[in-house]
Amino acid sequence: MVTFSDSDHFWKGGQTLKVPMELFKENRQRLCEILRCHRTLPPDSFVLLQGGKSEMRYCSDHEPLFRQESYFHWAFGVIEPDFYGAINVQNNESILFIPRLPPSYVAWMGKIKETDEFKKIYHVDHVYYADELEKVFSDLVGASKLILVLNGLNTDSGTESKAAHFDGIEKFHVDKTTLHPVISECRVLKTDLELNVMRYTNKMSSEAHKFVMLNIKDGMYEYELESLFQYYCHRYGAMRHMSYTCICATGENPAVLHYGHAGAPNDRRLTANDMCLFDMGGEYCCYASDITCSFPVSGTFTKEQRIIYEAVLDANRQVMKSVQPNVSWIDMHLLAERTQLEHLKLAGLVQGDIEEMMDTRLGAIFMPHGLGHMLGIDTHDVGGYLEPHTRSTLPGLKSLRTNRLLKERMCLTIEPGIYFNQALLNDAYKNEQLSKFLNKTEIDKYLHIGGVRIEDNIFITKDGCELLTKVPRTCEEIEEWMKNNKKQSNDNVDYE
Amino acid sequence: MVTFSDSDHFWKGGQTLKVPMELFKENRQRLCEILRCHRTLPPDSFVLLQGGKSEMRYCSDHEPLFRQESYFHWAFGVIEPDFYGAINVQNNESILFIPRLPPSYVAWMGKIKETDEFKKIYHVDHVYYADELEKVFSDLVGASKLILVLNGLNTDSGTESKAAHFDGIEKFHVDKTTLHPVISECRVLKTDLELNVMRYTNKMSSEAHKFVMLNIKDGMYEYELESLFQYYCHRYGAMRHMSYTCICATGENPAVLHYGHAGAPNDRRLTANDMCLFDMGGEYCCYASDITCSFPVSGTFTKEQRIIYEAVLDANRQVMKSVQPNVSWIDMHLLAERTQLEHLKLAGLVQGDIEEMMDTRLGAIFMPHGLGHMLGIDTHDVGGYLEPHTRSTLPGLKSLRTNRLLKERMCLTIEPGIYFNQALLNDAYKNEQLSKFLNKTEIDKYLHIGGVRIEDNIFITKDGCELLTKVPRTCEEIEEWMKNNKKQSNDNVDYE
Ligand SMILES: [Mn+2]
Ligand SMILES: [Mn+2]
Numbered sequence: 001m002v003t004f005s006d007s008d009h010f011w012k013g014g015q016t017l018k019v020p021m022e023l024f025k026e027n028r029q030r031l032c033e034i035l036r037c038h039r040t041l042p043p044d045s046f047v048l049l050q051g052g053k054s055e056m057r058y059c060s061d062h063e064p065l066f067r068q069e070s071y072f073h074w075a076f077g078v079i080e081p082d083f084y085g086a087i088n089v090q091n092n093e094s095i096l097f098i099p100r101l102p103p104s105y106v107a108w109m110g111k112i113k114e115t116d117e118f119k120k121i122y123h124v125d126h127v128y129y130a131d132e133l134e135k136v137f138s139d140l141v142g143a144s145k146l147i148l149v150l151n152g153l154n155t156d157s158g159t160e161s162k163a164a165h166f167d168g169i170e171k172f173h174v175d176k177t178t179l180h181p182v183i184s185e186c187r188v189l190k191t192d193l194e195l196n197v198m199r200y201t202n203k204m205s206s207e208a209h210k211f212v213m214l215n216i217k218d219g220m221y222e223y224e225l226e227s228l229f230q231y232y233c234h235r236y237g238a239m240r241h242m243s244y245t246c247i248c249a250t251g252e253n254p255a256v257l258h259y260g261h262a263g264a265p266n267d268r269r270l271t272a273n274d275m276c277l278f279d280m281g282g283e284y285c286c287y288a289s290d291i292t293c294s295f296p297v298s299g300t301f302t303k304e305q306r307i308i309y310e311a312v313l314d315a316n317r318q319v320m321k322s323v324q325p326n327v328s329w330i331d332m333h334l335l336a337e338r339t340q341l342e343h344l345k346l347a348g349l350v351q352g353d354i355e356e357m358m359d360t361r362l363g364a365i366f367m368p369h370g371l372g373h374m375l376g377i378d379t380h381d382v383g384g385y386l387e388p389h390t391r392s393t394l395p396g397l398k399s400l401r402t403n404r405l406l407k408e409r410m411c412l413t414i415e416p417g418i419y420f421n422q423a424l425l426n427d428a429y430k431n432e433q434l435s436k437f438l439n440k441t442e443i444d445k446y447l448h449i450g451g452v453r454i455e456d457n458i459f460i461t462k463d464g465c466e467l468l469t470k471v472p473r474t475c476e477e478i479e480e481w482m483k484n485n486k487k488q489s490n491d492n493v494d495y496e
Numbered sequence: 497m498v499t500f501s502d503s504d505h506f507w508k509g510g511q512t513l514k515v516p517m518e519l520f521k522e523n524r525q526r527l528c529e530i531l532r533c534h535r536t537l538p539p540d541s542f543v544l545l546q547g548g549k550s551e552m553r554y555c556s557d558h559e560p561l562f563r564q565e566s567y568f569h570w571a572f573g574v575i576e577p578d579f580y581g582a583i584n585v586q587n588n589e590s591i592l593f594i595p596r597l598p599p600s601y602v603a604w605m606g607k608i609k610e611t612d613e614f615k616k617i618y619h620v621d622h623v624y625y626a627d628e629l630e631k632v633f634s635d636l637v638g639a640s641k642l643i644l645v646l647n648g649l650n651t652d653s654g655t656e657s658k659a660a661h662f663d664g665i666e667k668f669h670v671d672k673t674t675l676h677p678v679i680s681e682c683r684v685l686k687t688d689l690e691l692n693v694m695r696y697t698n699k700m701s702s703e704a705h706k707f708v709m710l711n712i713k714d715g716m717y718e719y720e721l722e723s724l725f726q727y728y729c730h731r732y733g734a735m736r737h738m739s740y741t742c743i744c745a746t747g748e749n750p751a752v753l754h755y756g757h758a759g760a761p762n763d764r765r766l767t768a769n770d771m772c773l774f775d776m777g778g779e780y781c782c783y784a785s786d787i788t789c790s791f792p793v794s795g796t797f798t799k800e801q802r803i804i805y806e807a808v809l810d811a812n813r814q815v816m817k818s819v820q821p822n823v824s825w826i827d828m829h830l831l832a833e834r835t836q837l838e839h840l841k842l843a844g845l846v847q848g849d850i851e852e853m854m855d856t857r858l859g860a861i862f863m864p865h866g867l868g869h870m871l872g873i874d875t876h877d878v879g880g881y882l883e884p885h886t887r888s889t890l891p892g893l894k895s896l897r898t899n900r901l902l903k904e905r906m907c908l909t910i911e912p913g914i915y916f917n918q919a920l921l922n923d924a925y926k927n928e929q930l931s932k933f934l935n936k937t938e939i940d941k942y943l944h945i946g947g948v949r950i951e952d953n954i955f956i957t958k959d960g961c962e963l964l965t966k967v968p969r970t971c972e973e974i975e976e977w978m979k980n981n982k983k984q985s986n987d988n989v990d991y992e
Contacts, residue, residue, distance in 0.1 A: 012763055013717050058548065058565045059650050059657030061876040065741045066758035069554045080759040106919040107864045110752040110760045154555050161555030221509050227730035234723035240761065245561045256606040262562035263576040264606045265736065267508055368603045380557040423602040 008123050010077060010285045012238030017200040019285045021123040023193035024077040028087050028094055030186050031075070035089045035148070038178065043090045044142030047179060048149050049075055050164035051083035067241055070377040071150055071161070073286045074187055078122060084130055084164065088140075089148075094124040095140075097133055134168030145172045152180030155385040156373075156401055181387060187376055188383035189409040194287065195459055198375070198411055201289035202457050202468035204237030205281045209293045209471050212278060213478070214485050218297055222248040222266035229280045239282030243290055243379045247279035250297065254451035255421040257369055270297050275305055275449050281379070288379045290413050291469050292455030299482030301475050304445060308418050308452045309475060311343030315416035316454045319371065323414075323458065323465045327406045330397060333371040336416040337363035337396065344418070348442045362437050364396030365428045368421070372413035373401035375457055381411070410460045411468075419451030504619050506573060506781045508734030513696040515781045517619040519689035520573040524583050524590055526682050527571070531585045531644070534674065539586045540638030543675060544645055545571055546660035547579035563737055566873040567646055567657070569782045570683055574618060580626055580660065584636075585644075590620040591636075593629055630664030641668045648676030651881040652869075652897055677883060683872055684879035685905040690783065691955055694871070694907055697785035698953050698964035700733030701777045705789045705967050708774060709974070710981050714793055718744040718762035725776045735778030739786055739875045743775035746793065750947035751917040753865055766793050771801055771945050777875070784875045786909050787965050788951030795978030797971050800941060804914050804948045805971060807839030811912035812950045815867065819910075819954065819961045823902045826893065829867040832912040833859035833892065840914070844938045858933050860892030861924045864917070868909040869897035871953055877907070906956045907964075915947030 010019040035041060052069035056062065066081045076085045076096065084097035096119075101112050115127035128136050137147065149163040163176055190198065211232045212225050226246040233239040247260040250270050254277035260266050270276075274297045281289035294312070296305055315336040322335060341357050344350045344366070350357065357363065374381035384402035385391060392398050406412075425443065428434040454473070458465040472481040506515040531537060548565035552558065562577045572581045572592065580593035592615075597608050611623035624632050633643065645659040659672055686694065707728045708721050722742040729735040743756040746766050750773035756762050766772075770793045777785035790808070792801055811832040818831060837853050840846045840862065846853065853859065870877035880898035881887060888894050902908075921939065924930040950969070954961040968977040 012719070013765055052554065056650075056653050056655045057563065059648075059653075059655045060566055060874045060878075061650055061652035061655075062740065062874055063757075064560070067553065070556055079761070107751075107915075107917055108753045109757060110755060111919075152555075154552075154557055156557035157552050157555075159552045159555045159557075221734070223508070223734060223736060224731045226736075227727050230730070231723050231727035234726070235720045238717070238719060238763070240719060240722075244558065255603075257604045259606060261559075261605060265575070267734070269509055378556045378558055382556075419603075421603055423607075 008121065010079075016238045017197060017284060019077075019197055020193065021077055021121075023191065023197070024075060025094070025123055026191055026193060027074055027186065029092050030191075031183055032087060032089050032092045034182050034186065035178070041089070041178065042142075042144035042146055044144050045089045045146040045148055045175075046137070046141055047087040047089060048147050048164045049085045051076070051078055051085065052081055054081040065240075068286055070286065071183060071187075074183070074377055076122060076124070077285070082130065084133060084166070086137075093126070095126040095128065095136070096122060096124050097128050097130040097136075100129045100131055130166070133166040134171070137172060141172065146175055147172045148175045148179040150179050150183065151176040152184070154382065155389060155391075156380045184382045187381065188374060189407065190376065190411050190459065191409075194376070195411075197285055197287040198289070198457070198459070199468055201237075201239065201243075201282060201284045201287055202291070203470060204233060204239060204284070205289040205291050206470040207236065208232035208282065209278065209280065209291060210481065213293070213295060213472070213482055216270070216276070216297055216485065218270055218272040220270050222250055222253075222268050222270065225276075225278060226260075226266050226280070229278070233282035237282055237284060239284050241283050243281040243283045243288035247277070249277045249279075249450065250274040252420075252448065252450040253277075254294070254449070254453070255419045257419070272298050273302070273448070275452065277451055277453055279453065279455060286377050288375055288377065288381075289457060289468075290375055290379050290455060291457065291471065292415060292453045293471055294452040294454060295478045295482065299485055300479055305449060306475055307343070307347045308446060308449055311340050311347075312416050312418050312452045312454050313473060314343060315339040316414055316456065319414050319416070320456070320458065320465060320467065323406055323460060324463050325406055325408050325460060329371065329402050329404055329406060330392070330400065333397065333400055334358065336371050337367060340366060340416060340418055349439055349446065350437045351439055352437045357437055360433050360437075361395040361397075362428075362434055365424050365434065366418045367396060367416060368399060368419070368424065369417070370396070370400035372415050372455075375411045375413055406460050408460055408462055411457065412460070413455050413457055415453055415455030417451060417453035420447045420449060421451075422447070504617065506575075512734045513693065513780060515573075515693055516689065517573055517617075519687065519693070520571060521590070521619055522687055522689060523570055523682065525588050526687075527679055528583060528585050528588045530678050530682065531674070534678075537585070537674065538638075538640035538642055540640050541585045541642040541644055541671075542633070542637055543583040543585060544643050544660045545581045547572070547574055547581065548577055550577040561736075564782055566782065567679060567683075570679070570873055572618060572620070573781070578626065580629060580662070581620075582633075589622070591622040591624065591632070592618060592620050593624050593626040593632075596625045596627055626662070629662040630667070633668060637668065642671055643668045644671045644675040646675050646679065647672040648680070650878065651885055651887075652876045680878040683877065684870060685903065686872065686907050686955065687905075690872070691907075693781055693783040694785070694953070694955070695964055697733075697735065697739075697778060697780045697783055698787070699966060700729060700735060700780070701785040701787050702966040703732065704728035704778065705774065705776065705787060706977065709789070709791060709968070709978055712766070712772070712793055712981065714766055714768040716766050718746055718749075718764050718766065721772075721774060722756075722762050722776070725774070726778075729778035733778055733780060735780050737779050739777040739779045739784035743773070745773045745946065746770040748916075748944065748946040749773075750790070750945070750949070751915045753915070768794050769798070769944070771948065773947055773949055775949065775951060782873050784871055784873065784877075785953060785964075786871055786875050786951060787953065787967065788911060788949045789967055790948040790950060791974045791978065795981055796975055801945060802971055803839070803843045804942060804945055807836050807843075808912050808914055808948045808950050809969065810839060811835040812910055812952065815910050815912070816952070816954065816961060816963065819902055819956060820959050821902055821904050821956060825867070825898050825900055825902065826888070826896065829893065829896055830854065832867050833863060836862060836912060836914055845935055845942065846933045847935055848933045853933050856929050856933075857891040857893075858924075858930055861920050861930065862914045863892060863912060864895060864915070864920065865913070866892070866896035868911050868951075871907045871909055902956050904956055904958055907953065908956070909951050909953055911949055911951035913947060913949035916943045916945060917947070918943070
């Protein structure tokens with residue numbers, strides 16, 4: 001806490017990034033500016049957000065490490081649980097409501113900070129206790145007594161955000177519909193200060209991927225690579241949380257898009273001929289990175305590995321060259337798909353007319369997921385679908401997490417991939433419309449690859465994009481970097 | 497999954513521990529044996545447990561890495577979410593109810609396993625789908641239609657376990673009171689198979705602590721040591737989860753017992769004269785370890801550091817020599833406290849009559865927490881207080897997580913400590929009854945130490961205990977081990 005509370009920064013010391021609290025103040029201002037343009041909203045409205053709560057694992061005494069709720073983090077940057085935050089729409093004034101801690105806190109959890117300390121740490125205008133919410137609101141809100149709370153649907157997970165609640169809130173006029181679309185749209189467009197954090201998480205996570213590539217060896221288990229990645233992110237990037245569960249897929253496992261979960265926990269043993277698909281990213285100050293590197297364990301691509309890898313890389317780079325404001329993300333998905341199919345045709349895995357393949361959605365057999373998604377405080381960041389939701393029902397396209405036209409200041413992933421999923425291929429072989437395109441004999445030669453994904457994080461600029469991810473990407477760059485793997489043995493993290 | 501589903505073991509390959517599914521079968525048998533002795537229970541009763549659920553972080557699309565609910569794990573050892581499990585009390589027959597997964601699972605999460613595969617993996621008698629719960633129970637339960645579900649209080653956290661529920665359960669007779677005390681008491685006494693897992697988690701976590709001691713350097717941040725510990729546990733022990741949030745306290749931070757949480761996230765920079773108090777443990781197959789090592793950053797104890805350290809170690813060893821079945825844990829707490837006060841008196845920090853100090857509960861100023869706790873699938877394992885709960889209200893003693901007589905096969909921590917918590921000391925200086933014992937001038941010389949805790953994990957045997965923790969413990973052992981720190985520079989995990 002010393003490094004943190006001494007200043008108005010989120011900072012972990014040394015070479016880690018200083019994130020000024022100004023970032024969150026600016027977010028609040030942006031929100032209020034838009035809300036003030038809402039003609040139907042009375043000027044004396046307040047926004048009320050409830051922060052994440054401290055929780056126990058089921059009925060145990062185990063408290064998982066707290067991570068702030070994302071909307072609350074966006075608005076206040078508070079690292080502790082059990083806060084509320086309010087914003088006066090008229091003048092951007094901010095209020096934090098902090099939990100009243102028991103005296104025993106001082107022995108178990110640390111110094112009890114006073115309201116004035118929190119005011120300084122989080123750069124807000126007022127700080128009260130959470131048990132004063134009703135009283136403070138009674139004093140503050142004007143004739144309209146309007147409180148805007150967050151309530152709306154996450155279009156990726158289908159979960160509904162739970163509106164802030166305090167005892168006595170029923171005395172006020174509570175608006176549950178206005179806030180969610182407005183604040184979500186604010187989150188879609190990143191400020192320079194936010195971009196800076198995402199540059200940092202990408203830089204450190206890129207370095208961690210490179211570190212994994214240096215230390216990989218035939219005979220290791222997938223989870224060892226996960227441990228190396230997390231170690232690097234945490235030690236050198238002060239990224240205590242990963243953005244999402246690490247996917248360390250080798251052999252045929254890359255064909256499973258979300259491999260690595262509790263039921264498939266990165267526990268396969270690597271063999272020398274494997275391709276790796278490592279989808280891992282750390283978060284700092286609750287801002288995510290989401291990077292996938294695919295490469296051979298051996299450090300040298302086989303002919304088949306290279307063919308698939310270069311097909312995916314071409315798709316990735318074609319999209320990267322094409323993105324700019326007003327470009328449709330659906331078009332980008334189709335561009336990636338078409339590029340990959342062209343490569344597969346050239347290599348003889350598919351045959352026939354490319355446009356016909358596109359029409360039958362053949363591409364979704366090889367790439368069942370969407371091209372990419374919004375990235376920010378959540379890995380699958382909010383705002384992918386504007387109301388009314390109009391998600392496609394077509395294979396591949398229905399998996400897109402956004403169907404929008406790109407805008408300057410969006411952050412997204414570009415993550416095309418080609419996968420050899422036995423179950424999906426078997427379905428396709430049985431499908432009259434699809435099977436005619438598929439050359440099973442050739443495809444069978446590639447099954448052992450499992451799949452390749454190349455995932456970069458980008459920021460949309462006025463006329464293109466900034467690439468945030470900095471890892472070896474071409475086959476040549478990867479082979480060159482992994483040469484160092486062999487030289488490394490005395491200088492790596494082995495300890496046995 | 498290959499290493500796991502190929503056999504009836506939980507195993508992570510290589511040198512990691514093979515945990516036979518027999519462990520959970522034996523647990524179920526133990527439970528049924530005791531339930532069958534319940535005279536009021538009809539013989540055709542069934543136990544029903546609901547496993548942990550897959551969850552989203554608030555309203556996001558972020559799914560935290562699943563960790564099984566502890567009672568369910570104890571009975572079935574299932575690693576996946578959204579299961580139910582039932583046991584026929586009469587004949588120990590076991591049934592798993594698995595979630596019916598959507599066809600899209602195969603592309604996103606992996607191969608969909610059939611009921612027969614799960615039967616083999618988890619060594620149970622029958623497997624059905626969770627949507628068949630009502631039907632299966634209608635067919636199975638006899639005239640009594642009695643289903644025993646879990647409902648009861650966790651005496652450490654005050655949280656209540658949520659009874660298993662499925663649509664249609666209201667048609668059956670549901671008993672919410674019988675199961676909780678019985679299964680909790682079963683969890684208190686560890687079988688040989690469980691002991692073996694706890695030996696393993698202790699061995700690997702001990703090695704990880706030693707690894708941290710080898711790599712510590714003046715100028716590092718506390719979280720770097722956390723990253724090193726987790727890395728070692730994960731890579732070499734396949735311990736993907738920590739048993740609890742790592743406490744990496746240096747400087748004055750050791751005085752805060754649960755330092756390291758989100759509000760005090762291990763972010764202080766180490767200086768050469770610091771003592772470290774590192775309370776960290778990994779879990780394997782959901783069995784915990786909970787180890788605290790205290791040592792100087794420099795690798796050499798100062799006079800003051802040694803005085804406090806040896807006081808705590810003496811308390812730890814006195815208790816370790818005294819534990820055996822039928823010994824009272826309260827007596828052990830008092831023994832530790834008395835031992836520590838004697839050392840503090842010898843060193844001049846306190847003065848006066850020891851018995852009088854004990855009567856005023858002076859010891860709780862220096863050791864506000866309890867001597868130790870049950871250890872098992874949870875770090876603070878269940879069963880600390882038998883009904884009716886009779887927790888002491890006296891300082892120190894009220895923090896004890898158990899007040900029981902020891903029994904053979906209990907697993908516990910022994911973790912005495914001496915802390916210099918400014919706020920607690922200031923309160924004591926103002927307290928007439930306590931201040932007369934305190935020599936402020938001497939105590940002030942020790943404030944910079946923050947605190948020392950020495951935490952070992954033990955298994956109660958017929959006539960004593962087995963020490964599971966294997967780390968350097970005496971000052972001499974620590975100094976000897978840390979000498980290797982200096983020699984290490986070319987062979988450690990540094991990478992810059
Ligand atoms: Mn992604
Ligand atoms: Mn403990």
